[in-house]
Ligand SMILES: Nc1ncnc2c1ncn2[C@@H]1O[C@H](COP(=O)(O)OP(=O)(O)OP(=O)(O)O)[C@@H](O)[C@H]1O
Ligand SMILES: [Mg+2]
């Protein structure tokens with residue numbers, strides 16, 4: 136017993152094989168296995184042996200130093216988190232150095248829980264080596280702040296770009312992948328933020344945004360909101376919070392929420408002398424007949440107030456059909472608008488991509504045979520189109536009225552001239568980049584640089 140070394144409640148560990156020069160561990164005899172905070176965990180096969188690639192932020196309250204690590208995978212274990220949910224944790228084995236002691240250590244990769252300490256040293260590591268004196272710290276070896284800083288000096292990246300957050304839901308979407316790619320290519324740091332995993336502290340003195348696990352999101356220069364319709368309400372609250380924290384948001388919460396409300400945005404367009412197809416809206420089914428007459432009768436279009444990808448857009452061919460569809464929606468308290476059908480468009484519409492007030496790309500969409508909706512999701516085919524100066528002006532004005540820095544503006548060609556159909560605040564990139572060959576993701580990042588007067 137007597138030749139066991141005494142250790143304190145916190146100690147420095149060195150992992151030469153992982154490339155971690157020093158990491159402070161909480162000695163935790165309550166835990167069997169040791170654990171380390173790890174993100175971006177990936178299992179890779181090397182012959183018969185499985186390895187794990189992961190990243191460690193070894194310093195407390197410092198996410199700017201990230202060390203990419205690799206170690207042998209030795210086990211997968213189910214652990215119960217404090218909230219009672221079981222999840223799989225990977226266990227790796229690697230060499231640790233603590234003062235004169237060098238030994239193989241099993242480490243659980245803890246990817247989610249908030250860890251004040253980036254590492255816990257459990258019983259297995261202590262057994263037959265150390266005796267814990269919880270009243271003391273750094274009994275094995277101790278480093279001054281200066282020494283720690285020196286060890287980490289090579290890891291400090293010189294900050295050359297902006298720090299951008301992509302506030303969205305699915306990192307695998309074409310548009311999101313392209314935006315991440317474009318920001319990185321221009322030398323910025325971009326972080327994918329799942330809107331539903333962020334939460335806020337509302338406080339006059341120290342407002343915050345935190346992320347699942349407890350990290351505080353700070354030092355962001357800009358946020359690109361790509362909020363899906365299902366999370367508009369919460370996403371916009373987050374954007375306002377980023378704004379409060381002084382972060383530039385490429386589209387504002389106000390602009391996004393008003394563009395999502397087809398009735399409200401139609402009112403804004405009408406008020407600003409932007410031509411739209413004749414549109415009616417009524418609360419009561421008592422007036423349905425007159426509502427139909429008001430938009431010049433069938434065939435007419437019925438639209439759910441909040442819809443995308445053409446899913447909530449219906450063509451009613453006769454007055455009778457229109458009346459029953461309208462009243463059916465009303466009987467389930469669904470808000471709809473009724474609109475004159477632009478037959479002469481022949482299933483075509485025009486999508487203009489507007490950035491900072493300019494149309495930067497445009498395409499024509501042609502509906503599938505037998506379909507009037509030109510949406511790509513409804514089988515529409517895209518092609519390049521040269522828009523008229525009038526259409527360009529219409530698109531730019533619509534984006535301006537809604538105060539959107541990035542907008543997808545849909546226009547339909549009618550006998551009365553171009554009419555505005557709607558404006559999208561998170562226009563998709565795939566269809567229009569493929570059709571036009573333009574790098575719109577790059578244009579979005581350049582637009583942020585311009586707004587922030589950033590020069591590299
Ligand atoms: N009044 C109309 N007359 C003729 N065709 C129309 C009319 N309104 C819509 N369409 C067709 O239906 C498609 C879908 O309509 P709209 O863009 O209003 O709906 P959406 O579901 O919001 O689509 P998005 O995915 O573009 O947000 C349009 O792109 C157009 O091709
Ligand atoms: Mg829409």
Ligand SMILES: [Mg+2]
Pocket residue numbers: 445545556557
């Ligand atoms: Mg549309």
